[in-house]
Each structure stands twice: as structure tokens, then as C-alpha cells.
Amino acid sequence: MEISMIPDVNCNIINFPNYGNEIVIQNEDGSYTILINAKLSAQGQLLAYEHALKHIRNNDFEKSNVQEIEKAAHK
Incomplete structure (x- = not known):
């Protein structure tokens, strides 16, 4: 089994003023x-x-094509 390492991640649940599910900030x-x-x-x-x-x-923060990024993330 391959284990992929990910960096430290902080997560906060907040009320968004409008629509949207999540925001990721590097x-x-x-x-x-x-x-x-x-x-x-x-x-x-x-x-x-x-x-x-x-x-x-x-x-994905190193990529520029948003459509391709979202297409891959939804697989």
C-alpha cells in the first residue's frame, strides 16, 4: 500500500457569507x-x-488550468 505524505493541514469550519463548500489556502x-x-x-x-x-x-497550487484541476479532483 502506497502512503502519500501531505504537509500540515489546519481546518476551520466557518460560516461563508455566500455560496461555496471549501477554500484551500497555501x-x-x-x-x-x-x-x-x-x-x-x-x-x-x-x-x-x-x-x-x-x-x-x-x-494543484502549482498548476494554472482551473478546469483541468477540478476535472482531476472530481474523479
């Missing part, structure tokens, strides 16, 4: 902060967290 120290919309159900929050982790694991 921090200056190489760690990440994931913000999850508190308005989602518990299941929705878990799915949003897993989606954010896919972006981190796929090194």
Missing part, C-alpha cells in the same frame, strides 16, 4: 489551511474536506 510555511462552510451538513463538510485534500495531494 500558507507561507508550506502548510495549508482549509476553510469549510459551516452551512453544509456533516456529510457535506466531510466531502468538502476530502475534496480539499485532493487538491493538496495533487499539488
Whole structure:
């Protein structure tokens, strides 16, 4: 079994002012902060967290084509 290492991740659940499930921020120290919309159900929050982790694991912050990034993250 292959284990992929991911950097430190901080996660906060907050009320988003509008729509959206999650936001991922790459921090200056190489760690990440994931913000999850508190308005989602518990299941929705878990799915949003897993989606954010896919972006981190796929090194999406080094890519520029948003459509390709989202296409890969939804597989």
C-alpha cells in the first residue's frame, strides 16, 4: 500500500457569507489551511474536506488550468 505524505493541514469550519463548500489556502510555511462552510451538513463538510485534500495531494497550487484541476479532483 502506497502512503502519500501531505504537509500540515489546519481546518476551520466557518460560516461563508455566500455560496461555496471549501477554500484551500497555501500558507507561507508550506502548510495549508482549509476553510469549510459551516452551512453544509456533516456529510457535506466531510466531502468538502476530502475534496480539499485532493487538491493538496495533487499539488494543484502549482498548476494554472482551473478546469483541468477540478476535472482531476472530481474523479
